[in-house]
Amino acid sequence: MPDPGPSPLQSSLPAAAARFGAHGHGRGIEAVGCVRPALFAPPAQASAPVTTPSPALERVLRGPSGLGAAGLSLARREEPPAPEEEPPAAGRPIPGLYYHPVPEPDPVRVEELSHRIKAWAVDEVELYPPEWEDQFDGFSVGRYMVACHPDAPTIDHLMLATRLMVAENVVDDCYCEDHGGSPVGLGGRLLLAHTALDPLHTTTEYQPEWAESLHSDAPRRAYRSAMEYFAQEATASQADRFRHDMARLHLGYLAEAAWAETDYVPQVWEYLSMRQFNNFRPCPTITDTVGGYELPADLHAQPAMQRVIALAGNATTIVNDLYSYTKELASPGRHLNLPVVIAEREGCSVREAYLKAVEVHNDLMHAFEAAAADLAAACPVPSVLRFLRGVAAWVDGNHHWHQTNTYRYSLPDFW
Template structure:
């Protein structure tokens, strides 16, 4: 495929949202209304930065009348009702009254969409969500495919059916129900596609090679730029166009840094370094045919997991969780548990798909079966229990943190992460193009 040439220079990020004090959790959960410029949170105005693809004009959309909202919960900041609302999260885009902000509505009321075929794993702990907004899904699908095909040439023509079957637009709309605009959703969609291009091209189904470490490191420089001398800088810049993985990373990150604050961008880079470290561990085990102990596998999966996706929930939502709140050990534990639980959900839904892939593909049921001497069915059902234990821990730790830190930005972020966890399960359970279940029930 021909090189696309260097990307245009992108403007730097706009000013970070203003910081506020810490009103009560009840204030944080109060009903809100949105405009294109701001979202009211507990009687305060939280600016949201306008975000749109570089070089394009915003798409005009008709504003919908403000819906009626449920009253703010009464009682102390750490009341059970308030905490339950945080953990429950919004139940899809059809339930506007649960949203923190709503700055973009469909131009017309669409016909009710038929529910996607869904087959949740029996016994897997999860929360159902409403069907994603079909208007957003359709338009986001058009935009993300245009980016992937025309802008970065992320995949060869023979992969088009796989790209369509991935249903990235339905995935992102389900996971980010509070995204103010389609442009915010595109931030997440580009990064999701780019991460999957890297995984497919460098790591999956026989793509792993002895030089995978070097390839991943050079791809990572598309996210975390090299600072070198004038003599060698041009060669590095030219390398960013050398394959689909680097083209995708570079472009997705340029859009992201144009919308995120410096702290949000640095947070994402850190989590992507974690992801790549996990890729390297899995590649090393594959190369040496090493089957890890169950605890070792779970340690690897804490790095090779979905964590970079929910960690950007505030950027996609149009606000910022301040660095000092994100860095709290309790917040880091919540984010880690969310990433671990959702990744094991992926292990379980992709189990049959991976059995058909070349070689021995490590996932939690396979490792449990081999290391603990269980049958395939017994190991799979035990893996379901491990996932459920992590989900319960995630919800308990979220509730404890919400009670201990009654800052509306922390509450909003926790709610966004919970919504991402639920949307991620919805996508796996309903993506029958990619996933089938074993006959264990």
């Protein structure tokens, strides 16, 4: 089956699925000739026959070749890469962490994207005062997004993701964390900011006041502008999908804030539940829009695809917990992250808790890759295969950015 390759944004739902949508015959991925994979299938029996993977599965596991393609492989590895004798100058990976190395992002794209996103932040939405400029530059969002979206056809496509990433971080900083954030009153602030993504439909009398409010602070200005750009290029389904995932994100913010207000340290499973919502999910879920195509809504909504996306978001968020561990310890107050919660709830040392958090991440990564490979085998539709590779690329690019961003992150001395 040929690779769909970069193409204008359009639905690639096969004709069979289009007929299903028009006439109501059949349900879900079965309508496009895909086999529904079991989400919690029992282990295969030892006597099960050995089968040869289909060419489509082999191709999606192998991924494409060429510059930047290393991050697009879904092939599962049994062991993490062997550590190098000398750590690279740009930062070293966490020992024992399971990850896939990616090439350094294209410097030409990084430079152009960095220039354009800074112009947007400063000139269009007045995102930060001059004293925050070093933090904006140190975030290296241009490198981040180029690494995460190697199949983006143009800088304009990359800007769709980059504006949203910057806007999400501004909301987190200004409403929740570093720059005046607080759990007190967070729900009201987030709700009003969410209307910049999911607009208010109200009476003529009150509409102007709401519209004016969208310019009242940096988070709302950023959300409004970034979403306007995104909605111009995305399909209606893709835009609504993103709004849904942002509502999930905001729900996660509120759970963490509630625990902070009551000084509650959650059980480990509770913390992981919160992190499934307060995580990176809105970023990989738009990989098709940034790639210039569409994973049709019916395929995106399938439980098997939702499991893949959820596991990807969970694994990448635990990467953030691990790399930001020392940064958060140095900040005022108690910051919940997975090592802190494990140490508190399981009564182990901080070192033991950190190393167990690495194991949790690795388990999530293996589960993500297994779920993605199973779905690729069950439903080898071109848009599904490309979307799975795009999510895998985002997972790998996210790790690369965390590993190499020594402005923000350093590792604890646990080895």
